[in-house]
Amino acid sequence: MHERAERHSVEKLREYLPAAIVLIAGVALWEAVVFVFSIDFYLLPAPHVIFANLRENYALLLEAGLYTFTEAAAGYALGCGSGMLAAMAASRSPAFADLVLPYAIASASVPIIALAPLAIVWFGVDQGSKIAIVSLMTFFPTFISALRGLLAVPAPAVELMRSCAATPRQIFWKLRLPHSVPYVFTALRACTTLAMIGAVVSEFFGGPVKSLGVYIKSSASLFQTRQAWSAILVTCALGLGFYFAVALAERLAAPWQAERGEI
């Protein structure tokens, strides 16, 4: 058993090794290109310059990152949460679900980020407008996926329930809801990215200085590209952390899939 676990972790390492090599090679290539072609640092700063700047501006970037991440996380919780609740309500009537689903799908393909300037008019220049945009961006994908998961239950699975004289409530809690878990998490993972994009891009249209979007935009317009790149790296790190946190939650919530190696 112990040996198996050990072999498992060795295999895991081997799995991640190519990705790590690509990352290191990419950074090295970047560094080399900037050096060989002697590219001006304001056009494309070399990695070591960005890392130096990251260390220097550590405190400010952390504060800005926290501010922006709060917007993303709050909007995500609101949008995904209400998306799931709306899907649960809609699933009670498949006819109603059929009615709203096309509109939900259409809304999901609207670039909601275009509403960001209006959101500032409605909700103010602070976090409220960003949370509103992120909520709206994450609501529809979650709603659609969750509704599909709740309704796309195989017919025999329902027949089994009926043959045991299950109540509609039991069919919901013991069949539809667990069946929807993988569907919901597909949306929840995709929405982490949407949430970060929504928060940062909304800030491009206005916000406090100590937020990632405003910081990236103002430093880029002043040709302070190393500052801009540092903030972009922080955004990436936060986005990745967000994604993996949700993926970890999925492993805990859907152990039957984790063991199959589907997550």
Place this chain on the structure above:
Amino acid sequence: MTAPVIEAVGVGRIFETRGGPTEALRDLSFGVDGGEFISIIGPSGCGKSTLLRIVGDLVEPSTGSIRVNGKTARQARLDRDYGIVFQAPVLYDWRTVIENVRLPLELAGGSLEERRERPRALLRLVGLEGFRDHYPWQLSGGMQQRVSIARALALHPSILLMDEPFGALDEMTRERLNLELLQVWSETGATALFVTHSIAEAVFLSTRVVVMSPRPGTIDRIVPIDLPRPRLDKVRGEPRFFELVTAVRESLREDPALAAGNAPRAEHARARGAP
């Protein structure tokens, strides 16, 4: 003379499809006594599964009626008189083997002790006590179907409905599960209704084999199987087994021949009717 456990009178079923109404079953009447093992066999699309679902109140008949244990099929379903095994195992991915077997007990609100002990006993019965904490995908197809049989027995059903449960399995697994099923069935004393494509399987398992005609499905013939019980694997080598298999096969053959004879005539009629 006791009343039959299942009694069908003039059962028919018409499905509305895009191409217009399709008659799946026409005017079926039959009775099944308590403790019988009835196999239903017939060509593809003859409505065997529909008939099983009508008995189990999963599909409503368009005409006729079904009485089960002296009640309507609906009442029998609500009283949890049925245990159902489908063609696919229909195990819930998110439940372990023992949790799947426990599901009917949870739905029926069984006592905590029953919920703990009954699934264990059932898994012992189907020889899977060592796999109780596995997830369904970790089991072979044959093992999954055994879990599904254990689950069907959870509430001590008086009627077992099985819709080609071994259809997707290889011949060797199927024959082994046939034996196991007979053993389980004789221990429970339930009345079994078993849909199958396999003539040998139908003869090996049943007290009677119901042979159905092509669509619209009607009962062509009922072949009583007088092989002695308990039936062990060696029954499959006995002359009487072959005779019965041949009898069922011939009743099945009569119909396609009839249909083949009818088809050109129908063509002619249409050709003549055309301007």
